[in-house]
Amino acid sequence: MKFTWFNLMPWPYLPDDFRQQHRSVWVDIPNTLYDPRKGHHVYHTYLDQLEYAESLGFDGIGCNEHHQNGYGLMPSPNLIAATLSRRTSRAALCVIGNSIAGYNPPIRVAEEFAMLDVISGGRLIAGFPVGTSMDTNFCYGQIPALTRDKYREAHDMIMQAWAGEEPFAFDGKYNQLRWVNCWPKPIQKPHPPIYIPGGGSIETWDFCLDHDYNYSYLSFFGYLRGKSLLDGYWERVAKRGKDDSPYRAAFAQIICVADTDAQAEELYAEHCLYFFNRCLHIFPPFADPPGYRTMATVKYGALSQLTQARQKILENLTWKQLVEERFVIAGSPETVRQQLEECIKGLRIGHLFCLFHNGNMPDWKTRHSSKLFAEKVMPRLRDLWPEWKHDERWWIHPMDERIRPEERRPGADKPREEWPR
Amino acid sequence: MKYQTIDTRKGTRCRVLEGGSGAPVVFFHGAGGLLADNPFLDQLAQRYHVFAPEWPGYGESTGEELLEDMLDFALHGWDVIDALGLSRPHLVGHSMGGMIAAEMACLAPRDLDKLALVAAAGLWMDEHPIPDIFALLPFQLAELLFDDPQKGQALLTGGADLADMEALKEFYLVSQRRLAMAGKILFPIPNRRLSKRLYRLTAPTLILWGAADRLIVPAYAARWKALIPSARVEMVESAAHMLPYERPEAFVRAVAGFLG
Numbered sequence: 001m002k003f004t005w006f007n008l009m010p011w012p013y014l015p016d017d018f019r020q021q022h023r024s025v026w027v028d029i030p031n032t033l034y035d036p037r038k039g040h041h042v043y044h045t046y047l048d049q050l051e052y053a054e055s056l057g058f059d060g061i062g063c064n065e066h067h068q069n070g071y072g073l074m075p076s077p078n079l080i081a082a083t084l085s086r087r088t089s090r091a092a093l094c095v096i097g098n099s100i101a102g103y104n105p106p107i108r109v110a111e112e113f114a115m116l117d118v119i120s121g122g123r124l125i126a127g128f129p130v131g132t133s134m135d136t137n138f139c140y141g142q143i144p145a146l147t148r149d150k151y152r153e154a155h156d157m158i159m160q161a162w163a164g165e166e167p168f169a170f171d172g173k174y175n176q177l178r179w180v181n182c183w184p185k186p187i188q189k190p191h192p193p194i195y196i197p198g199g200g201s202i203e204t205w206d207f208c209l210d211h212d213y214n215y216s217y218l219s220f221f222g223y224l225r226g227k228s229l230l231d232g233y234w235e236r237v238a239k240r241g242k243d244d245s246p247y248r249a250a251f252a253q254i255i256c257v258a259d260t261d262a263q264a265e266e267l268y269a270e271h272c273l274y275f276f277n278r279c280l281h282i283f284p285p286f287a288d289p290p291g292y293r294t295m296a297t298v299k300y301g302a303l304s305q306l307t308q309a310r311q312k313i314l315e316n317l318t319w320k321q322l323v324e325e326r327f328v329i330a331g332s333p334e335t336v337r338q339q340l341e342e343c344i345k346g347l348r349i350g351h352l353f354c355l356f357h358n359g360n361m362p363d364w365k366t367r368h369s370s371k372l373f374a375e376k377v378m379p380r381l382r383d384l385w386p387e388w389k390h391d392e393r394w395w396i397h398p399m400d401e402r403i404r405p406e407e408r409r410p411g412a413d414k415p416r417e418e419w420p421r
Numbered sequence: 422m423k424y425q426t427i428d429t430r431k432g433t434r435c436r437v438l439e440g441g442s443g444a445p446v447v448f449f450h451g452a453g454g455l456l457a458d459n460p461f462l463d464q465l466a467q468r469y470h471v472f473a474p475e476w477p478g479y480g481e482s483t484g485e486e487l488l489e490d491m492l493d494f495a496l497h498g499w500d501v502i503d504a505l506g507l508s509r510p511h512l513v514g515h516s517m518g519g520m521i522a523a524e525m526a527c528l529a530p531r532d533l534d535k536l537a538l539v540a541a542a543g544l545w546m547d548e549h550p551i552p553d554i555f556a557l558l559p560f561q562l563a564e565l566l567f568d569d570p571q572k573g574q575a576l577l578t579g580g581a582d583l584a585d586m587e588a589l590k591e592f593y594l595v596s597q598r599r600l601a602m603a604g605k606i607l608f609p610i611p612n613r614r615l616s617k618r619l620y621r622l623t624a625p626t627l628i629l630w631g632a633a634d635r636l637i638v639p640a641y642a643a644r645w646k647a648l649i650p651s652a653r654v655e656m657v658e659s660a661a662h663m664l665p666y667e668r669p670e671a672f673v674r675a676v677a678g679f680l681g
Contacts, residue, residue: 027556137555137608137609138556138609141608141609141610143604143605143608143609144555144601144604144608145601145602145604145605146489146605283556284558285555285556285557285558286556288597289555289556289600289604289608290555290596290597290598290599290600290601290603290604291597291600291601291602291604291605293597295594295597295598298594298597299594
């Protein structure tokens, strides 16, 4: 198993009556709620946590892209990954990812991801989400019905740019470049591992399988609800005649570890409820503009997005529900281990994106939970897939001799060496 | 009136509501499509030979993947007129249909007789931002579109009750398909720079507006007039954006008075 420590970077100062006063945490949330001076502390707290996660032994540290969003303060995940690339030296940098349908031209993503891979010595995991409709359509203005087509074209441009060894012309429908010539190019060959985060679009499965990319199901609603979707994915994998390596799939799960189950509630309940109650308060039409989902997916059952009922559920959630329905896996190390084992085996996943910081959780609690997990839970979940132990197809392949920028370099100003040969 | 189906040379298949006799009038519907009942078309067909094609993605019309941008839509409009075998028809466009009709008239100004734009989309004024129709809950539509939202709700859904889950689902699926198509020329801002091309428009033009339009407010009628100085502007009281459905008699009186 590979464990990636993920921070969504929520704004921890949303007011108590946020739900009553505002219709959405995303797209049209008033930016008067953001205070840049507090933001300075918030960013550094979150970045320190990601660096701390590496020191605890997590395999990867992760960030993602959202815009105009009160629970995701990373309009540019590449900036976050860039700071991490200089202050860490071992963990994979999981950028999950760049919403490539929104970039003009998408070669920018090929370039920035290549920069990150080179600076980090080959530690980049490159995520290519279609992007939520909130981000890609409402904040970045892409036409919903053409978003997927534009996404595919952006993907093709980036992959061709990474593979190409000579300048070439790209005559796309949405992007025309006479000279595509990616400088720098990534260390990892043929390219960094590619992860495709999917919500529930069934077309995404085939796309992942066509290219042998990792399929990452990013839900905040836990493994019990994620099961039917991943079952569908694995059926598709079998139908396409692909092997069933669990490393083909990743899942995101909120996790809270304490010494006892009772302590978990005491320490973390209010922060998880903050997350579900305030951070997921999204005006439903923003989540489903016409054309964003294909008609096939809409008929598959996406109607729930539309209903007020779903919003009502979030408003009245209790800690008991969060835990019983496994939106949150919380409790003593042993409780968390049991439930995660059920999650990992049930979903058949090789990668777990672990969400330890939730809502307005303070720094010390986040670290406390992460540390308990790293010491008492992670080691006991490591070897759940012994038969796939050597499957490294969806993991980073860093350079052996890497610069460790966090090390001091005394005497570096003395004349001594040319550029390495 | 009755439906017929035509195939365009590009490969779309379109359903066209047709009726009446006299000078040909082509009516282009807006982003919401034709509704179950279209009394204003029945009344117009008492004086003219009326054709009301449904855009691909609407009703039984297909081929939506073939139309992606404004030029595609406008040329499709002319393709439909070719397939119907019409020569120099009058064009009447409502809302998004008005946007496309105006674009068609700029592309081929000599191929039409007169042009009537009814609460037409296609222009943007920073001081009067048009509400985002792609970010509405189903029950918010009628309030935005009709002078009398209660009556409007019944017209939009054909009387179905949106509190009923099955009815809501049906309404939702149909409306997702339509608006996915409309989004290609209306999202995120319904402005594809038509204003730069309106100088080419030579057809006599009527600008017809509901005085209570809350979607594209009447200030836009004045903007159209400023861009097409020879146009005639008429306002209809007690009508909002869905003027043809809310005030069919007033609609027909104004359009027929203009077309002659």
